[in-house]
Amino acid sequence: QKEVEQNSGPLSVPEGAIASLNCTYSDRVSQSFFWYRQYSGKSPELIMSIYSNGDKEDGRFTAQLNKASQYVSLLIRDSQPSDSATYLCAVRYGSSNTGKLIFGQGTTLQVKP
Amino acid sequence: DAGVTQSPTHLIKTRGQQVTLRCSPKSGHDTVSWYQQALGQGPQFIFQYYEEEERQRGNFPDRFSGHQFPNYSSELNVNALLLGDSALYLCASSSEGRGNQPQHFGDGTRLSIL
Numbered sequence: 001q002k003e004v005e006q007n008s009g010p011l012s013v014p015e016g017a018i019a020s021l022n023c024t025y026s027d028r029v030s031q032s033f034f035w036y037r038q039y040s041g042k043s044p045e046l047i048m049s050i051y052s053n054g055d056k057e058d059g060r061f062t063a064q065l066n067k068a069s070q071y072v073s074l075l076i077r078d079s080q081p082s083d084s085a086t087y088l089c090a091v092r093y094g095s096s097n098t099g100k101l102i103f104g105q106g107t108t109l110q111v112k113p
Numbered sequence: 114d115a116g117v118t119q120s121p122t123h124l125i126k127t128r129g130q131q132v133t134l135r136c137s138p139k140s141g142h143d144t145v146s147w148y149q150q151a152l153g154q155g156p157q158f159i160f161q162y163y164e165e166e167e168r169q170r171g172n173f174p175d176r177f178s179g180h181q182f183p184n185y186s187s188e189l190n191v192n193a194l195l196l197g198d199s200a201l202y203l204c205a206s207s208s209e210g211r212g213n214q215p216q217h218f219g220d221g222t223r224l225s226i227l
Contacts (some may be wrong), residue, residue: 004155034215043203043221044156051213088155098144098209100169101216103155 004091006104014112019076021107023089026070032092033065035074038106039085048074079111115140117206117219125225126194134189134222138206144168145187146216147179148203156203162187163209191224199226 003026013019021035032051036044050056050063050072062075072091076083086106093099118137126132138145144163148156158171162181181187185206191198201223205216 032213032215036218043201043218046215046217049215090155098161098163098207100146100158100161100171101148101156101205102158103148105153105155 004089004102004104006087006089006107008105009108010110011107012110012112013079015079015081017079017111019079019083019109019111021074021076021087021089021109023072023074023104024070025072025089025091025102027091027093027102028067028070030091030093033063033072034090034092034101035061035063035072036088036090036103037085038088044088076109079109081111081113084109084111117142117204117217119202119204119219119222121222122220123223123225125227127227128194128196130194131190131192132194132224134191134202134204134224135186136189136204136206136219137186138204139217142206142208142217143185144207144209145181145185146205146207147187147189148205149173150201150203150221152200159189194226196226199224 035048038044048063050065056063060077064073088106089104090101146161147159150156160170165181176192201221203221204219207216
């Protein structure tokens with residue numbers, strides 16, 4: 001089983017700050033990377049996908065991928081209390097477009113007003 | 114455009130019983146994956162179905178089985194339930210023919226074993 005690692009947190013940031021969430025993975029062949037947000041008691045919701053090295057921005061969210069370092073990160077700018085949730089990093093195993101997702105255990109983010 | 118739908122929402126069973134969970138994929142999706150999420154953990158892959166066949170399987174015992182129907186909907190069956198099977202069971206769908214696509218999750222079925 002390939003591994004995806006995240007710091008479980010909690011990561012606490014004040015409202016309006018930048019939250020930085022990190023993820024490392026062990027499978028060098030993986031090509032697809034995803035960030036899901038999961039509120040307590042709810043199912044994971046896709047917020048970002050990234051397939052190429054570099055940055056990808058979508059609103060307040062920026063995903064960063066470094067395949068050489070096997071590292072994925074998610075930046076949340078202007079953090080809001082509504083961003084408080086668990087953020088799951090997921091890596092698609094292998095080079096397939098349809099392979100299984102391997103998840104980290106998630107990082108709990110707390111945004112304090 | 115209906116998303117991924119799962120039923121039932123909650124289920125309570127006792128040890129040794131059997132359970133069937135159901136999933137309808139998002140419109141236009143033909144691939145269904147099932148995951149188990151224990152409390153405080155990330156989802157763990159159980160198996161994936163495409164063209165009515167199990168295509169990939171995670172590290173789960175044979176007590177976990179599934180099926181995919183011609184309309185792409187899917188069932189997850191778990192036999193001889195154990196206390197450790199208590200978890201949120203998630204169904205995710207995707208499209209085989211649309212290149213590199215993410216998986217979209219349903220709301221899940223929360224299974225409690227007494």
